[in-house]
Amino acid sequence: MARRKRAANDLVVIGGGIAGLMAAAHACRHGLKVHLIEQDLLLGGQVANVEAVDGLPAIGETSGTVLAVSLMEAVTAAGGSILHEPAQALEAGDGGICIRTEGGAHETDAAIIATGARLRRLGVPGEEALTGRGVSQCAACDGGFFRGEDVVVVGGGDAALQEALVLAPICRSVTLVTRNALRAKRAYVERITAHENVRFVWSSTVEAVLGEDGVRGVRIRNGETGESEELACAGVFPFIGSDPNTGWLPQHFPRDAGGGIITHGLAVEGAPGIYAIGAVRSGYNGQIASAAGEAVAAVEAIVRARQG
Ligand SMILES: Cc1cc2nc3c(=O)[nH]c(=O)nc-3n(C[C@H](O)[C@H](O)[C@H](O)COP(=O)(O)OP(=O)(O)OC[C@H]3O[C@@H](n4cnc5c(N)ncnc54)[C@H](O)[C@@H]3O)c2cc1C
Known part of the structure; x- marks a missing residue:
């Protein structure tokens, strides 16, 4: 043939x-x-x-x-x-x-x-409108805009912790909001927990990104208690897969x-x-x-x- x-x-x-x-x-x-x-x-x-x-x-x-x-x-x-x-x-x-x-x-x-x-988006109200005005998926590109500010990182895998490690030395505080236990590598977990300005909010998801001209916070919901609360922050970094x-x-x-x-x-x-x-x-x-x-x-x- x-x-x-x-x-x-x-x-x-x-x-x-x-x-x-x-x-x-x-x-x-x-x-x-x-x-x-x-x-x-x-x-x-x-x-x-x-x-x-x-x-x-x-x-x-x-x-x-x-x-x-x-x-x-x-x-x-x-x-x-x-x-x-x-x-x-x-x-x-x-x-x-x-x-x-x-x-x-x-x-x-x-x-x-x-x-x-x-990268997956949160798919919640406020996210799209505030993308580029406080919502970002690149800590290396945008972290500098949040110097001295409070930020939220959403997710508990390698990418979320790597990005939180970029933000922790720059920002006043980094709050990691995660639905499940951390799935990241031990090396990242050890390094992130060594930062005193990093805290974790467990069993929770982001329901809405709040703000008009820029991000002023997120509303999160605890999956175990069903309760919602607002967290004030200037930046939101979603890394949820x-x-x-x-x-x-x-x-x-x-x-x-x-x-x-x-x-x-x-x-x-x-x-x-x-x-x-x-x-x-x-x-x-x-x-x-x-x-x-x-x-x-x-x-x-x-x-x-x-x-x-
Ligand atoms: C924040 C972050 C940090 C990470 N850090 C690490 C790390 O330290 N170590 C590690 O091992 N892994 C890390 N990862 C995971 C790693 O990024 C991925 O496993 C890896 O990048 C996958 O590579 P890829 O080339 O398969 O896909 P991708 O990196 O997704 O690249 C796909 C490319 O295809 C292009 N493309 C898409 N559609 C089209 C189209 N229709 N036509 C032409 N081009 C197209 C895209 O623009 C993109 O450039 C990290 C991931 C993230 C999000």
Whole structure:
């Protein structure tokens, strides 16, 4: 049987977070013709603005920007190209794989979906209207506006505690409002509890963000007693999880209840040559080291398939 003609790209990676950048950099080292598509101007995804990313043991703590820029340089130095446009559709069939953006169609022999996840919003009254006027999801970008002020961080996982650790030295007080027990790593818990200006409000959720021109407080509800109370604060930082960015993908791609792409290994079932890695994938464990490992494993599978 005649082999299908090779596409313009060996590999298109969609998403320029750490997973996508890592995949693109590794594929470039294999000599593949790689095209990376990222919707934002900034690369790095969820950690783009994180001051102290940890979990890559050989590196120690580093900023998300340094990590992203060093990976981007590895991609471009090896001849990979980066396009800053949102991917709008993916088509796959006997003719190959095609990723559509506003600027055109990007044909490829293989694709890695690394569109990650977006931080979940509280979804309560006042949040949307006060976003940018006291509600923020980036302590490194906006923490300085709250110097000497009282702020609330919502959530009890790694991200909430990491952001609280950025705010604690700047703000007068940081109140962590959490529905459940802390789920964060012990190292973060030990560091945050060492700050005298940090306190915890347990078993509680935020019902409303209060304020007109800027945030003046939150109304919280205790899930055990059913009682509500107001907490005065100038800033609210919600870190209550994230939802996978899969809305642009074909409906028939298998998804779990949370919207994450279900893979067999890392391959998308029923879609030859297409892989999903990192935070967009069902079962991803939330650690950058895993995103990097999945990136390398997906590229190795693509290289083996090309050789076979
Ligand atoms: C505040 C915070 C701190 C964290 N700190 C750590 C840490 O210290 N250590 C650690 O191990 N983990 C940390 N994490 C978790 C870590 O950020 C994630 O596990 C990791 O970023 C997932 O990487 P990803 O590339 O899969 O997805 P993402 O980081 O979500 O990147 C996805 C990228 O795809 C892009 N994209 C989305 N849709 C499209 C589209 N249609 N077209 C083109 N591009 C698209 C997005 O713009 C984004 O750049 C932290 C998370 C947060 C929120």
